[in-house]
Amino acid sequence: MRFxxxxxxxxxxxxxxxxxxxxxxxxxTSPDWxxxxxxxxFDRMLEDNGFLDCAREETLGLVAAAALTHRVAxxxxxxxCAASSVLRPMVGAELPRPIAVVEGRDxxxxxxxxxxxxxxxxxxxxxRTAVLTPNAVAPVDSLFAYPMGRLTPxxxxxxxADADPQRVRNAWRAALAAELGGVLKGGLDAVVAxxxxxxxxxxxxxxFQAIQHRLASAAAKIEAAYWLALKAAHSLDPADAMGALGFxxxxxxxxxxxxxxxxxxxxxxxxxxxxxxxxxxxxxxSAMGGAGTHLQGVADTRWRAA
Amino acid sequence: xxxDWTDEDRAFRERVRxxxxxxxxxxxxxxxxxxxxxxxxxxxxxxxxxxxxAAGLLVPHWPxxxxxxxxxxxxxxxxxxxxxxxxxxxxxxxxxxxxxxPTLMRFGTDEQKRRYIPPxxxxxxxxxxxxxxxxxxxxxxxxxxxxxxxxxxxxxNGQKIWTSYAGLAEHCFLLARTGQGNGKAGIAIxxxxxxxPGIDVRSIPSLIGHGDIHETFFTDxxxxxxARLGQKGEAWSIINYSLANERVxxxxxxxxxxxxxxxxxxxxxxxxFDDPVVRMRAGSAAAACDAxxxxxxxxxxxxxxxxxxxxxxxxxxxxxxxxxxxxxxxxLDFLPDAFSGPGDLAVQTHHERAIVTGIAxxxxxxxxxIIAQRWLGLPREMR
Ligand SMILES: Cc1cc2nc3c(=O)[nH]c(=O)nc-3n(C[C@H](O)[C@H](O)[C@H](O)COP(=O)(O)OP(=O)(O)OC[C@H]3O[C@@H](n4cnc5c(N)ncnc54)[C@H](O)[C@@H]3O)c2cc1C
Numbered sequence: 001m002r003f004x005x006x007x008x009x010x011x012x013x014x015x016x017x018x019x020x021x022x023x024x025x026x027x028x029t030s031p032d033w034x035x036x037x038x039x040x041x042f043d044r045m046l047e048d049n050g051f052l053d054c055a056r057e058e059t060l061g062l063v064a065a066a067a068l069t070h071r072v073a074x075x076x077x078x079x080x081c082a083a084s085s086v087l088r089p090m091v092g093a094e095l096p097r098p099i100a101v102v103e104g105r106d107x108x109x110x111x112x113x114x115x116x117x118x119x120x121x122x123x124x125x126x127x128r129t130a131v132l133t134p135n136a137v138a139p140v141d142s143l144f145a146y147p148m149g150r151l152t153p154x155x156x157x158x159x160x161a162d163a164d165p166q167r168v169r170n171a172w173r174a175a176l177a178a179e180l181g182g183v184l185k186g187g188l189d190a191v192v193a194x195x196x197x198x199x200x201x202x203x204x205x206x207x208f209q210a211i212q213h214r215l216a217s218a219a220a221k222i223e224a225a226y227w228l229a230l231k232a233a234h235s236l237d238p239a240d241a242m243g244a245l246g247f248x249x250x251x252x253x254x255x256x257x258x259x260x261x262x263x264x265x266x267x268x269x270x271x272x273x274x275x276x277x278x279x280x281x282x283x284x285x286s287a288m289g290g291a292g293t294h295l296q297g298v299a300d301t302r303w304r305a306a
Numbered sequence: 307x308x309x310d311w312t313d314e315d316r317a318f319r320e321r322v323r324x325x326x327x328x329x330x331x332x333x334x335x336x337x338x339x340x341x342x343x344x345x346x347x348x349x350x351x352x353x354x355x356x357x358x359x360a361a362g363l364l365v366p367h368w369p370x371x372x373x374x375x376x377x378x379x380x381x382x383x384x385x386x387x388x389x390x391x392x393x394x395x396x397x398x399x400x401x402x403x404x405x406x407x408p409t410l411m412r413f414g415t416d417e418q419k420r421r422y423i424p425p426x427x428x429x430x431x432x433x434x435x436x437x438x439x440x441x442x443x444x445x446x447x448x449x450x451x452x453x454x455x456x457x458x459x460x461x462x463n464g465q466k467i468w469t470s471y472a473g474l475a476e477h478c479f480l481l482a483r484t485g486q487g488n489g490k491a492g493i494a495i496x497x498x499x500x501x502x503p504g505i506d507v508r509s510i511p512s513l514i515g516h517g518d519i520h521e522t523f524f525t526d527x528x529x530x531x532x533a534r535l536g537q538k539g540e541a542w543s544i545i546n547y548s549l550a551n552e553r554v555x556x557x558x559x560x561x562x563x564x565x566x567x568x569x570x571x572x573x574x575x576x577x578x579f580d581d582p583v584v585r586m587r588a589g590s591a592a593a594a595c596d597a598x599x600x601x602x603x604x605x606x607x608x609x610x611x612x613x614x615x616x617x618x619x620x621x622x623x624x625x626x627x628x629x630x631x632x633x634x635x636x637x638l639d640f641l642p643d644a645f646s647g648p649g650d651l652a653v654q655t656h657h658e659r660a661i662v663t664g665i666a667x668x669x670x671x672x673x674x675x676i677i678a679q680r681w682l683g684l685p686r687e688m689r
Binding site: 003196 | 585628681682
């Protein structure tokens with residue numbers, strides 16, 4: 001067992017961290033006060049610099065893809081990373097990206113569809129993919145902090161993917177777990193910075209124990225979520241994958257509510273990025289069926305497999 | 307990054323399990339109900355630990371010089387997981403392995419090491435930890451027990467409380483104040499033989515088994531200056547080092563996880579595991595155990611690279627306490643009759659001990675404060 005990254009992984013994550021410091025990844029309000037900031041520029045940087053292909057490098061692997069997904073999710077700007085870095089190598093390396101993932105029902109409002117060039121459909125009995133044509137997607141107004149769209153019925157030409165559906169589902173769960181952990185960490189970091197700075201009653205908010213303890217609890221959950229997600233990406237074991245996703249989805253409710261709580265009214269504005277994380281978390285907490293499904297799944301895999 | 311056990315680790319775990327299967331007596335489940343500090347378990351540990359030592363399974367991770375074989379830190383934890391899950395047949399001696407031995411090796415004088423470490427490595431040393439006092443619990447830095455210099459000796463006066471295993475311990479890892487004032491800087495550590503005149507120990511009846519926790523009184527207890535551990539002004543950092551190791555030392559998640567498995571088996575037999583609510587809660591408890599395990603393993607990984615533990619130990623401890631609570635609540639909700647009558651001894655043992663996790667080795671509130679300030683960098687609370 002080794003928690004430290006190997007040399008290649010360390011370099012990979014180091015370069016990524018530098019890139020995340022660049023202005024493409026920085027928070028800015030969007031000109032039309034929209035609830036999300038799709039950063040085509042940052043998304044392209046990830047692709048052009050080969051980050052999204054890390055899973056194909058033997059010394060980097062899916063673990064690096066999960067760590068990448070976690071880090072990208074921490075940023076206030078939005079890029080599409082989980083499907084491209086974790087799923088694409090499994091279901092079709094040629095799929096043009098950005099990639100949207102539709103889970104089960106192909107008529108559901110789905111994130112990234114309006115900016116995606118291809119789509120992966122995860123169904124109970126198989127995986128299909130399609131390249132999107134211009135009329136295939138209708139934009140959907142949404143409270144979630146993603147560009148949301150819906151597939152136009154009959155306008156998509158699906159192809160069965162040559163991939164083990166169980167493996168793909170587990171990889172997707174691991175990717176989502178890494179992503180939701182990253183989203184929560186991004187929000188936590190923003191709130192920690194805020195409560196260090198904001199004074200009430202003559203002292204920083206962050207010196208009040210009622211606030212410290214709830215943020216520290218959140219930090220402990222987020223740490224666990226990060227490692228569970230990486231382990232799941234490493235093993236692709238169904239119990240690991242459902243455990244990682246169920247754990248962080250269960251924790252997300254409390255954490256998201258607390259993050260908003262501690263920012264007071266400021267957290268409601270579109271001038272502060274907190275909503276970029278919390279309204280991603282609010283979508284991701286129900287992904288693939290949500291905590292209840294996954295935690296039951298853990299029990300079933302662990303104890304009823306026989 | 308690699309989250310698999312190596313073949314060597316797996317083989318080591320098998321060796322430990324085989325050893326336990328061979329060496330634990332038929333009535334062990336009953337015996338281990340009394341707790342690691344009980345007379346029965348202490349007596350047993352004094353036979354069991356020497357056998358473990360002879361098999362190279364007591365302190366494999368210690369350096370050869372001190373009776374180990376310099377094996378990876380992981381073996382220490384594999385041992386800890388198997389032992390705690392089996393009801394801790396090492397009795398109080400797990401403390402030597404987890405933190406007292408390592409602290410002495412790191413900070414002790416040659417004489418102290420030569421005197422105290424070989425008996426620990428041989429499995430024949432029972433120690434206790436004299437930190438807490440009636441008025442110094444979470445606020446350990448305010449302790450009042452005094453050690454006053456008198457010629458070549460120190461004379462110790464004061465009272466400790468909650469001292470686990472003190473009734474049968476031969477030595478105490480004791481904190482006392484040598485300096486003036488109330489600050490942490492005035493605290494020193496002493497290695498005190500419990501047979502020294504002036505020490506009086508009274509057992510405290512408790513929910514966690516008899517013989518576990520005690521009041522310990524020190525009246526004019528005279529020890530030589532050589533009993534002092536560490537240089538002047540060094541004690542508080544030694545205390546932090548030992549507490550960080552202590553905090554993640556007991557593999558509580560392992561017993562919790564196995565007890566959860568036993569409860570699921572029982573519920574399955576009774577036909578109650580078809581209920582999706584029960585399954586979801588079982589899955590949630592399993593995930594909480596996995597979260598605790600991976601965070602503790604992260605600290606082992608850090609230690610195996612020679613790094614000193616900081617707030618990661620507190621993060622792990624908070625997750626362990628969560629896991630303990632979630633598993634206990636699962637039991638209370640879905641298998642309440644396991645707590646009455648002969649019931650399931652493992653479930654009862656777990657339940658009795660789980661209540662400790664949020665309090666001992668620094669309560670959860672203290673851990674959360676450490677995480678807030680040292681991990682998140684939030685400002686210290688103002689007083
Ligand atoms: C089974 C068991 C074995 C033990 N064994 C030993 C031993 O061998 N040797 C030894 O020295 N000690 C031992 N202890 C004592 C243990 O270290 C203390 O119980 C612990 O440090 C808490 O102190 P306290 O019990 O005095 O609680 P208190 O400090 O009185 O705390 C009571 C409650 O108040 C909370 N609290 C305290 N301060 C704050 C704060 N600043 N902010 C918010 N909340 C706060 C605590 O979190 C806790 O919830 C043992 C305890 C137990 C339960």
